[in-house]
Amino acid sequence: MITFSNVTKRFGQKVAVNDLSFQVGAGEVLALLGPNGAGKSTSMKMLTGYLPVSDGTVSVCGFEMHEKAGSAQSRIGYLPEGTPLYTEATVIEFLRFAAAARDVPAKKQKQAVSRVVDCCGLEEVQYQLIDTLSKGYRQRTCLAQSIIHDPKVLVLDEPTDGLDPNQKQDIQNMICEMGEDKSILLSTHIMEEAEFMSDRILLLSKGQSVAEGTMDELRQKLCNQHRIILKLADVSSSEALDVFQTIPAVAKVEQEESAASELSLTIWVAEDESGSSSLLPELATLCHEKAWRVIGMKVVEASLKDIFAEATRES
Known part of the structure; x- marks a missing residue:
């Protein structure tokens, strides 16, 4: 579902990502783990088409991003770090907007909104202004918009950043449930989080892959x-x-x-x-x-x- 093939990203003379290759299959969660500046967010931006690659290819569900960006992007749900929200809208108004923006057919938008409200546990706050929500409910709302169009692929950049322990646990559990039938690529610098949520872990350092595998495989190798x-x-x-x-x-x-x-x-x-x-x-x-x-x-x-x-x- 997700394929990175020898992907490199340069910003002038600086190499942010260097010859990175990996795959994420259906029903699999891969965690990109590394310190700040390791290349996690840059890799995700290339996966979503927000940044072009310098070398290599990125494909989603068989569509190469540089050739068929629209087809690839329509199959992606994206939760960037610090997702912007319309704070003057209610949760349900924002999700209706997200459904329309994601080209969910008009006849199916109500059903789509109802589905993500239920999936992300937003029933109690769906009619509240986003400005009045706690950080935990704001992050749930961000996660809801990323799956409003029922994408096959989810890209989640630091999905629990800034949340308290209980809020983190709620988001982690939701991501684990979604990972049963979607391809999920998530980034984190929190090691316990990567171990809990992912099927495999890709360790990044200075833009390069230093190891990849399940926890047992990584223990055996390293x-x-x-x-x-x-x-x-x-x-x-x-x-x-x-x-x-x-x-x-x-x-x-x-x-x-x-x-x-x-x-x-x-x-x-x-x-x-x-x-x-x-x-x-x-x-x-x-x-x-x-x-x-x-x-x-x-x-x-x-x-x-x-x-x-x-x-x-x-x-």
């Missing part, structure tokens, strides 16, 4: 190093650090903040070892021999933050 969180009671930190750092299967040991009577350690498993499962019995045996009381011990997989740090280390 950060297959597991760590063990070990909590002990009434144990000398210096003694414990010295003992654990002598184990061949341990890459490093870090002390974490904890209560006064507790010692919390993060034990990183060496990359060339078979995994953390073989190290757990060894740690348990060692603690028993030392008469150290274990409060807790658990294996933690690499987080998206760990993966992103590893992927961008050399870029």
Whole structure:
């Protein structure tokens, strides 16, 4: 449904996006994840036809943007960062306008507005002036306008930016539901958000793709190093650090903040070892021999933050 093929965007001598390629299929959510300036918004603007590409091709539902922009754009719903709203209109007036602007047939506009009001949870505020809405309801209204014409493709640029935790959760849940039958490309700099909402993640740094895949694939490719969180009671930190750092299967040991009577350690498993499962019995045996009381011990997989740090280390 969405295809980027060797896409580059230059602004004078500056290369904002460099030879970027990816695809998003039907019923799939792909998250563009990267810091500010990584090229996320520029990529989305090229996808929607707002910016022309310098090199490469962009296609939507089989239509190349530079050849059949109208056909491609009619199949896209776009939620740009900081979507403008007509604040003097009511929610329902704005959505009627959006339906007409998106060429929804006059006979179907009422049904289309009713559908997105229900889908985006706007029933309680549909007759309110947009100027009186909370940030959460404004963002719901923006999301509603992006799907008023029932597009096959959704392009969402920082869809939860500026919202409080509850509002973010509401928008995230709505996007997940929409992703069941649409191709969705969303951008975010929030790692937990990318992991929660997307099927696949594309890591961007300085306009280039540094890694792409599911969370499991990214862990396998980039950060297959597991760590063990070990909590002990009434144990000398210096003694414990010295003992654990002598184990061949341990890459490093870090002390974490904890209560006064507790010692919390993060034990990183060496990359060339078979995994953390073989190290757990060894740690348990060692603690028993030392008469150290274990409060807790658990294996933690690499987080998206760990993966992103590893992927961008050399870029």
